Amino acid sequence: MPEIIKNGRVQSDDWQVLRLAEGEAAADAVLPAGHVIVPLATWQARRAELLPKAEAGTLGVWLAGDEDPAALAADLPALPVVAVDFPKFADGRGYSLATLLRTRLAYEGELRAIGDVLRDQFFFLLRCGFSVLQPREGKYTTAQLEAALASLRDFTNPYQGAVDRPEPLFRRQPRSPRQEDAAR
């Protein structure tokens, strides 16, 4: 069973990500039993059929880097999980997609990073609003993931606002001008 990072802990997880094989039509994909995250195209092609599953909390949707999260705007309240795929960890579109889902579309449910999700990007992913980090199965041992939890706290007080802390440092903390420093 894949392991994920959620709520600051390593946990087992039973959500499966459905990826279409090359040439496979989104409408024809066979859904595995249990909790499943389907591609946006499958969701759009079979929305009526899949909506009850989403409402029952067993089906979510994932977005690719070139897909517009606004396409899900009306469905977000019904979806227990939205995932954003990182085809390569250096493809940074997912950070903007997550930010838009959280800020522009006010999505409050579970937001997963899937695909090439690496521990050295965990900090940035959380800042952009992901609540679940799902590295590829087998990428890390449980011990490595446990060790990676420390990197969630790499930086105590980042400068800029982001989804996790919308206010920038200068609004969150009183920062002193030079003269006050000198007076100490």
Place this chain on the structure above:
Amino acid sequence: MYQYDEYDQRIVDERVAQFADQTQRYLAGELSEDEFRPLRLQNGLYIQRYAPMLRIAVPYGNLNSKQLRTLGHIARKYDRGYGHVTTRQNIQFNWPRLEDVPEILGLLAQVQMHAIQTSGNCIRNVTSDPFAGVAADEIADPRPWCEILRQWSTFHPEFAFLPRKFKIAVNGAKQDRALIHAHDIGLDIAHDAAGALGFRVLVGGGLGRTPIIGEEVSAFVPWQQILNYCEAILRVYNLHGRRDNAYKARIKILVKALGVEEFARQVEAEFIHLKDGPSTLTQAEIDRVASRFDDPLLAPLPQDAGYRAHLAQDKAFAAWARRNVRTHQVPGYASVVLSLKPYGVAPGDVTAEQFDAIADLADRYAFGEVRNTHEQNVLLASVREAGLFALWQQARELGLATPNIGLLTDIISCPGGDFCALANAKSIPIANAIQDRFSDLDHLYDLGELELNISGCMNACGHHHVGHIGILGVDKNGQEFYQVTIGGSQGSQAALGKVIGPSFAAAEMPDVISSLIDTFVDNRHDDERFIDTVRRIGVDSFKTRVYAERNARLEARETTNA
């Protein structure tokens, strides 16, 4: 210069710990080469031709004497006794060991320095006018804005993996000295009709493989909104910039593909949502950041009689003062450019001893502060007129007083094929050969202002496109050749040079430059600058003479050989 508070210091300290852990995991084989690459690049660490190269951030070029001494120490202990000032105002070391880099970063953190985002596909070190805060033609000091942008862009979680690198420059003077037309975002401080401060925003400039002059996407963004506006630009780019081809991934390609109007429309559509949001700047924050610059308080001084007497008596001093000393905002003070272009040395190289010596000069004459210039020299921003003569004498002994600022031999050059793995050709020997040909100072002064820039490959680190004369190293069947452009310029009238024709072998280059100079001298009106003559008479006269004289040389050689 800007003094860290506890938050700034903590972020840098935490970065050192983070990178030490990443390096250790890489060396232990837990991180693959591909996984480690962006991590080390975002700490300025390249794997170069002979050794790693570490690029250290010098935010908008500002350094203090303590930092210079640390750089000298690093040069001595971890490198081969020297460092290099880059065309983006940073410092590079060419020989550190990968294993030593966390330790070097630790030393840098102790003096409020780092190597954060000096490479990689992220927002790079913000650059600006080296004369910021002292320039006579200043509209507003760009440094607080640069520092605000530095903080905003440092570890910005959304923009750490952009399609390609992203460079921001800020100009606050009438004459642009920050190359804002050649940056991904160029910010030009301006006032609106009501006198409020803001920024004219240029996007999509850049040199490199596809040189493009940036275009205006907004005539005026109020200062309160500048981070929101930059965020809008970056988001449009992050989502829509090309990721399939690294050569077409810069924002300039996106702007060209969409057209500047459509690009500006998309930015505006994003900006509407961000405007007045939490990142909106406040006067209190601007004031706080500005207050953390420990600039000396300079009271106007009367003209110094001793300085004027030395100028009248000492021809060499007067020549240096004419070229290397600039007018200051405050009467009785001047700005001094220390030249890193003595003959026979790679442009921009600084030895460990010179780092220490520049620190001493800064402490004695310039309130402990220096700035790197993108022309690869070092500036002492505020020097009392009364100190100029003694400063000159000491700088001369240190090899830092070549009186050639802005002249033909004040060459901008990348490290080239001697160091860089990307280079097609060497650049430093070409720079040295040209400096050797034009070593007569009187002749140089007669020729007047002339900017000659050399890049060893089309990545254009030597800014050859905007040199009055530009030289580009190219590879022809494994041989090093050089393509020449003329008519480029930096500044408010930024322009890209035009290629004069087929490329030349290395040995021909001094003669080629001589042909260009002779054409200029024969056609020059009065004290016209080279660039103005090119603009007036066009490229063709230059081209015709260069190739005619080249053919004559080749024929003469064949005759001799026959």
